[in-house]
Every structure is written in structure tokens, then in C-alpha cells.
Amino acid sequence: MTAPEPQDFHEGDPDAGTDDATTDATDGGAAATRDADAARRLQGLSTELTARVPQLLEAMRSVGTGLELHSTLDRICETAARLAGARYAALGVVDEAGGGLSDFVTYGVDADVARRIGRRPDGHSGLLGELIRHPEPLRLADLTADPRAVGFPPHHPPMRTFLGVPIRVQGEILGNLYLAEKHDGAEFTDHDQHLVRVLATEAGLAIGNARLYEAARQRERWIDGSVAVTTALLSGEDAEDGEDAEGAEGARDRDATEDAHSAHHALTVVAEQARKLADSTVGVVLLPTSDGELEVVAVSSGTPTASIGTRLPARSPVVATLLAGEPVYVADASTDPRLISPLSHRYGPSMLLPLHSDGRVLGVLATPRAIGARAFTESERSLAVQFASQAALALMMAEAQRDRERLAVFEDRDRIARDLHDLVIQRLYAAGMMLETAQRQSDVPEVRAGVGKAVDELDVTIQEIRTAIFALQQGPAEAPSGLRTRVLREINMAAVPLGFKPTHRFVGPVDSSVGELTGKNLIAALREALSNTFRHARASRIEVTVDANAELPDGTPAVRLSVADDGVGIPEGGRRSGLRNLRRRAESLGGSSEVAPGLAEAGGGTTVIWQAPL
DSSP states (O other): BBOOOTTOOHHHHHHHTTTTOOOBSSOOHHHHHHHHHHHHHTTTOOHHHHHHHHHHHHHHHTTBOOOOOOHHHHHHHHHHHHHEEEEEEEEEEEOTTTSSSEEEEESSSOOHHHHHHOOOSSSSHHHHHHHHHHHHOOESOOOOOOOOOOOOOOOOOOOOOOOEEEETTTTEEEEEEEEEEEEEEEEOOOHHHHHHHHHHHHHHHHHHHHHHHOOOOOHHHHHHHHHHHHHHHOOOOOOOOOOOOHHHHHHHHHHHHHHHHHHHHHHHHHHHHHHHTOOSSSHHHEEEESSEEEEEEEEEESSSSOTTTTTTTSSSSHHHHTTTTOOOEEEEEETTTTTTOTTTTGEEEEEEEEETTTTTTEEEEEEEEETTOOOOHHHHHHOOOOOHHHHHHHHHHHHHHHHHHHHHHHHHHHHHHHIIIIIIIHHHHHHHHHHHHHHHHHHHHHHHHHHHHHHHHHHHHHHHHHHHHHHHOOGGGGGGGGGHHHHHHHHHHHHHHSOOOOOOOOEEEEHSSSSSHHHHHHHHHHHHHHIIIIIOOOOOEEEEEEEEEETTTTTTEEEEEEEEEEEOOOOOOOOHHHHHHHHHHHHHTTOOEEEEOOOOOOOOEEEEEEEEEE
């Protein structure tokens, strides 16, 4: 007789799950019938065994109460140990493949000792593996002398006497019940074996009922999780609309930002629900990239174990499978060579599920468990696949809903733009014509000057409305890098040191016509011109104009930046380093930069004109 495999009898808290359950696994009539059957099986046995029948019946009643699976397993271990007078007991649940253990609970091993021993047994070797391969009762006087055992791990309590009994339900092996070390130091007897076998029959029924109950509860949780995901994704907040000429730029930025935030929130909701339902260490959502990789975009974890932006390279064999819409199940991510990822070494059993709907793979949902955790059952895999499909459908519905909301906003903006163009601008233009007529008819210089200023203001107002129309007509893809937005940002920043806000005017399709390189140099030129004005001009008025309909002297289409002020102008002999920088930037693009009279009376002040080809 030799020692059990290194991990025997070491996992679990002996006090965990031993509370009396309040729900019976079977009704009283069925329990009474089984008690009678057990009594008949014991008829004709020895007086000693018959005398222990009441103890057995009480043990069977104890085992048959409650429906929570782990509490049932704990109760079976404790009841079997007391019935046979054993110091230690353990119950190993056979996995679905029948080649190892999917769960292992113990009685009699202190929690601190269990933690020091470490990983629970998998049932692939030793006496536990022998009982799985040959499910027949096994009784040993000294397990340390049995050649099938493989020894004890460090910190394992010493054990010699051993009794193992299979647990069957309708011929199916659900697991094995293990007992060790009788309290009186004696060996386990035939009587002990008979009693434990009867108890194992009742235990099989209790485990079967608990499994059915657990499967029903698990299915209910996954359904509730799918409903929660759908509800969360379809209850997003509407983006705000309604803006003025400058507000249109900010609104477009907000639209793009809110779209990105909404998409990230949706993926995070999926990751959070999947982590809870799968009882995994972390929930991760990965999206396909343009180069065929999978990138982590949303993470749900109690600890910072996964990083946004981490990629699963395209050369990984699982990537092609996932992008083809097939799930991948990994027994141990830390050792699986298919997972070429800097994060895989942290995890054990894992599910990688494609988020696909209507033939389209939106991304991948990963739910890895810790190293050494139990593997995912077939039921969990099936429920997770259904959840992933439901989540993908909810994501597509949420995306369609956001598209409809954006379309409604864009249609409203188009209507506002049409009204501004067809009604407001035409009326302002007509009012300007009327004022010009009145100006020509007036003989009073002051009146002519006042009307002229009013006409000029109307012209500026018309240009600003046209700017608003262009802003309203820009699509969301143009918002993040729009030149208008960056120009307005520079103007707003300059307003702080200046003490007033420069006026601005845009002419033509600034965002769509000006390239990225030209736009970057134009912003730099604007920043330089505003800085020079603040430091040297002592101006009280600044006008910034960006004209995308300009032309160079040779007729080449160009964008022209004008920064005009009413300051003191450029003194003779003053520094020209800023102006040289502006000229070099323009000339490097094939354009030019020059200085013209400003906004003050008699041409006082300065106007910097910077232009470059489109």
C-alpha cells in the first residue's frame, strides 16, 4: 500500500458550505422509499452493521437536503467521514470527458494547510486516477505501500488507511468518495464499505439534483446577463445639438468624442457582464485591426491585469479561427503555444468567443480564468457562445440606433443650413443693398459714414453665417482634424493674454480643401502672428481671416491667412525674426508671406498675409 497522488485531500475549507440547506433535493415520499430500499439491502447482514442502520439513514437524510452544488459536496464529505469514523474525506467530481476531476472538495484538512499544499489534484494519476479509470471500491490498510500511488506533496498530512467508493447515477460515474485515517487507528472494514456504498448512492442522487438546479440557475444568470447587456447598450444618452457659428465646431468635436465614448462604454458593458457570468478573472473585448491583428479595446477586471492596446498578432493560429467566426477554447493559456500574447502567461482556462452577427465578426470576447482554476464545462461554453451572439446583436442594434440619431442630427443641421442660406443671408443681403442705396442718397457725411459701417458689419455677419453653414455641413469624419477647429482653438488661446477675443472669418470649404501639411503650417503661422501682435503691437482689435478660395499670383488655388490689427505697426529697424519664420514656412510649401497696412486709421497697424497652394 502506497501514498496517494501528491494532491489528495488538500483543497477547500472544511467549514465551508456545511450550513443546513433549507430546500429538500427530493420530496419526503421519495426519501422514505429510498430509505426502505436501503434497509432491505442491509437485511441479513451482521448485527453490528444492522445496528448502524439508523446512523446511515440519518446520514442519507443529511446528504439529501439542499440544492446548492458545492454545499451538497461539502455535506457529503462530512457525512461520509462521520459515518465511517474517518478523520479525512474528499469528493472528486469527474469531468465531462471522464478522464480527470473538474471539482475536488475535502473535509478534515485545515484551511491553512490546504493553502500551503497548493493546487488541487486533477485526477490524471495516482490512486485518484486509478479510481476514475476503474470505478470499483478500493480499500487499503496502508496506502503508502500501494504501487499505484505517487506520493504526498509538501505540507500534506500523513495518511495510511484508505477507502475509495465510486458515486454512480443510472450507471453514470459522477465522481468518487475518498476516506482516510479511521479515528481509532484501525483499518476500514467491510461494514464501513457497505455503509459508504449505500451513502454514495444517495450522494449520486443529491449531486444529480444539485447539478440540474445549478444548470437551471446558471442558464437563468446568462439570460439575465444578455438582457442587461441589451438594455444597457440601447439606453444611451442623446447627443446635444443646437449651436452657433463657433458652437458648431465644438458640437462636431463633441459628436466625435461622444461616439467614441459610447462605443467604448458598450464594449465595456459586454466585458463586465461576461466576466461576472463566466466567473473569470477578467473580461476582455478585442477588435480586429486593419493589419489583421486583434487589439484589446475594453477590459473588466478587479485588478489591472490587461492593458488597453495590447495586441494578439495575426500570426497567432487562433486569430484566423476567431475572425472566421469560430470559438476557441484553451485549457491553459499560460502554456498554449497558439496564444502569442504578452498577457497569456497570466491565465489558465480561457474562452475566446467571436462577437459575430449576420455573418459579420465585430470582435472577440475573451474570458480567461486564473492559472489552476477549473476548466469551463460544456454547458458554460454553450451558454457563453449564446451570450456572445446576443451581445454582438445588441452591439449592432446600438450602432444602428446611434447612426439613426446622428442622421437625425445631420438632417436637422442641413435644414438649419438651408434656412440660413435661403432666408437669413438673403434678407441680410437685401438689407445691405437698402442701406447702400440710403448711403448714396444722403448728403450728411456722418450719416454716410455710419451707414457704411453698418454695411460693413452686415458683410461680416454674412461671412460668419456662411462659416456656420460650412461647419454644419461637415461630416463626423472631418471633425477630429478640421482646420476650422484648430484655428478657433488658437484664437481662444490667444484671447487670454490679449485681454479680448480676436474676430474671425472663414471663406470657402476650409476643412475639406486644405491638406494636413498645409494646415499644420497655417496653424503655426497663425500662432506666430498672434504672438507677435500680443508682444509688440499693443492692439485693441484683431481680425483673423482664412480664405480657402484664394489664388496665388500665377492663378494656383491657395489658402490665405490674414491677421490684421490696429496696433502701432512695425517700427523701423525693429526685429524681423518672426516675419522671416513666417516667410520660410510659406516658401517651403510654394507660397509667400508679406506685410500690409492694418486696421487703424490711415492704414495704421499691421496685416500679416500668409498663403500657400492647396
